[in-house]
Amino acid sequence: MSKVRVLIVDDASFIRDLVKKGLRDHFPGVQIEEAVNGRKALQLLNKQSIDLILCDWEMPEMSGLELLTWCREQDNLKATPFIMVTSRGDKENVVQAIQAGVSDFIGKPFSNEQLVTKVKKALHRAGKLEAFAPNQKPASNAFANDSLAALTGGKAEVLKPAAPSTPVATPAPVASPKPSAAPAGRGQGSLRLPGGSMACVIKALSLKDAQLLVKRGQLLPQVLESVVLDLEQGESSEIARLNGYLHAVAAFEPKADSEWLLLTLRFVDSDPQKLDYLSRLIARGTAQKHFTPGG
Structure with a gap:
């Protein structure tokens, strides 16, 4: 052979x-x-x-x-x-x-x-x-x-970061007091999984990982699943694509039927351009401005 x-x-x-x-x-x-x-x-x-x-x-x-x-x-x-x-x-x-x-x-x-x-x-x-x-x-x-x-x-549908499969623009109440609507801009992104794509809100961001909030739906992310996080950048609305894998998936609220999931995404890219982009996002304090359900 x-x-x-x-x-x-x-x-x-x-x-x-x-x-x-x-x-x-x-x-x-x-x-x-x-x-x-x-x-x-x-x-x-x-x-x-x-x-x-x-x-x-x-x-x-x-x-x-x-x-x-x-x-x-x-x-x-x-x-x-x-x-x-x-x-x-x-x-x-x-x-x-x-x-x-x-x-x-x-x-x-x-x-x-x-x-x-x-x-x-x-x-x-x-x-x-x-x-x-x-x-x-x-x-x-x-x-x-x-x-x-x-x-x-x-x-x-997967490759275009536009229409998400699970909208989160006006999330249902998940805690008291009632949450505000997810803001537009750098606070939101699109998470691509092998089975489809879903909108996400970025709760925290570092050079190594990101914490993402997604609304629970038919598409359920799995630990160790390979994913791509699409973030809109700049006035020209170019898309930064960050490759990674899901390190953890947990309920955001302390109950079994939590409407929101908290995902920990570990980045795997070593491309200097992508690391520089992340550094600039963090330096601008973007992570602190992101929407948090219930807050």
């Missing part, structure tokens, strides 16, 4: 561990290489052959888009499947990556099933899937499609 070698490029060790576990559970014998940014990945690619690249977009030193552009300029890497594993799912970013030669996308946060499906698709195209399952048939004939519609299909 021929060996298949996959390169995982991400500055967050938590994300690399998630991808490694998903690959090893579903592709026995796969050989995995790691790199913490595009620069390290470039050095590795100059030394050995790789059959599939799974790469983050936003990384220090060299971004995923820069690495992709470099790969497509190399004769031996022009046809190598390159999948962006990223929270950048906006249409303009997708188009930019397609023009640079990306093979596919996996949106953060992702489920194990989504990861496996995308990897199978890429390995099938490259003629490498048979190395793991000789009797396995392709899951779909759509493997040959590489259009913008295919790459963005089904993701619009």
